[in-house]
Amino acid sequence: MDRKPHWNAAYTAKADDQVSWFQQMPTRSLAMIAKVAPVGSVIDVGGGASRLVDALLDAGRDDVTVLDISQAALDRTKVRLGDRATKVTWICTDITEWRPDRTWDVWHDRAVFHFLTDAASQDTYIKALKAATHPGSAVILSTFALTGPERCSGLPVQRYSPASLAARLGSGFVLEDEALEAHVTPWAAIQDFAYAAFRRR
Numbered sequence: 001m002d003r004k005p006h007w008n009a010a011y012t013a014k015a016d017d018q019v020s021w022f023q024q025m026p027t028r029s030l031a032m033i034a035k036v037a038p039v040g041s042v043i044d045v046g047g048g049a050s051r052l053v054d055a056l057l058d059a060g061r062d063d064v065t066v067l068d069i070s071q072a073a074l075d076r077t078k079v080r081l082g083d084r085a086t087k088v089t090w091i092c093t094d095i096t097e098w099r100p101d102r103t104w105d106v107w108h109d110r111a112v113f114h115f116l117t118d119a120a121s122q123d124t125y126i127k128a129l130k131a132a133t134h135p136g137s138a139v140i141l142s143t144f145a146l147t148g149p150e151r152c153s154g155l156p157v158q159r160y161s162p163a164s165l166a167a168r169l170g171s172g173f174v175l176e177d178e179a180l181e182a183h184v185t186p187w188a189a190i191q192d193f194a195y196a197a198f199r200r201r
Ligand SMILES: C[S@@+](CC[C@H](N)C(=O)[O-])C[C@H]1O[C@@H](n2cnc3c(N)ncnc32)[C@H](O)[C@@H]1O
Pocket: 003, 007, 021, 022, 023, 045, 046, 047, 048, 049, 050, 051, 067, 068, 069, 070, 073, 093, 094, 095, 096, 109, 110, 111, 112, 115, 152, 153
């Protein structure tokens, strides 16, 4: 399936704060990143138009990468950042087709892995994750929780608990922190998210 047109259309049709996953401030992600990796490089996988990159730059991180399948999303984030966009590395690709050429200290993904509902796509994602991290890297995954919605952006999702995320990643990753969060959409609906932070062995 070519996922790119779906996501470019989603970001072209709606303003940042009109999509269900919008967060004015990604507080939980920032707290988890600060806890498990207070310094070091960060890649936000499927970062889209998230304000995480703004906050990471504000916090003094100087090696931040945003990867997304949608150029429209990345362009929107670049415009918002203005001159600061040049401090960020931008990668436009489908994560399941990506061959990383370096590693990061932190891999962060909020609401991307859950769109991969077949084992083969999940396996290619995990292969990219392993190629883009090293022993000691932190991996933060956030997906719809077991009590969360069955669809996101009109697409089916695979729901997880922190424990089932741990099982899917495998024994090479140690679960260090977890949380459940009731995300409030811009139209005041509740979506339960699971967050899990791992350390790569
Ligand atoms: C639900 S949004 C979450 C965006 C952002 N992480 C946040 O929390 O605001 C999912 C994001 O993943 C991106 N995406 C979806 N499938 C992808 C894939 N296969 N590879 C890379 N990015 C993908 C979309 O373009 C979108 O920006």
